[in-house]
């Protein structure tokens with residue numbers, strides 16, 4: 001997962017570029033966190049009975065297009081449609097940026113260290129916040145917008161029904177709602193303005209014997225030096241130029257096209273087949289079709 005501020009920022013920019021406005025800004029931004037809240041569900045347990053973390057992983061790597069399309073079709077209320085559009089943005093950014101992060105964390109690369117992926121994405125998040133606001137760290141509402149009660153219910157119902165349709169898994173409604181609050185808690189912990197929580201994170205890493213397990217997600221995080229702008233996509237072997245800034249710009253452009261297509265589809269001006277082509281079906285982790 002790219003980190004949350006990068007997702008929300010890209011989603012906002014894409015919406016402006018698209019020329020459309022979605023009815024619920026909050027639900028749209030919450031959607032931009034995609035399946036990530038499921039990773040945080042009951043984070044204090046290694047394997048919760050309702051295994052939302054495992055499902056989050058599957059959502060990132062299996063049937064991506066089918067899931068987005070089913071969600072778009074099932075989204076009826078303003079909050080559900082806004083959330084679905086945000087979710088499409090999560091897929092758009094993740095699938096474009098992750099191959100680069102994978103390249104940067106390869107053996108011998110700048111982020112070749114335990115949990116390098118997390119360190120890289122926390123640094124990107126901090127850098128983007130600094131670019132936009134000059135310093136500090138994004139407040140919690142900027143990475144984890146709270147869904148008001150009615151919207152939370154509608155969004156949770158949409159997720160439950162879409163997961164059932166595409167993966168045949170029946171999730172308890174309450175678990176989905178809880179995952180949003182657990183995600184918010186985890187995000188609160190990862191923001192360490194004065195460094196106190198960073199110390200606790202180091203303690204957690206030490207107790208679990210997992211270097212970087214919690215620390216890699218802590219912000220603010222300074223970026224590594226000499227991040228290369230020319231790179232080889234490890235999944236396709238393609239040589240590419242331009243680092244994060246060109247990938248973010250590409251995600252905004254593609255995202256804008258997808259938001260426009262979704263709005264046209266909901267207005268009855270685009271068929272489901274046409275929408276399917278625009279959404280594609282990229283694996284969130286590799287960008288390859290899945």
Ligand SMILES: [Zn+2]
Nearest residue numbers: 001034036094
């Ligand atoms: Zn993600």
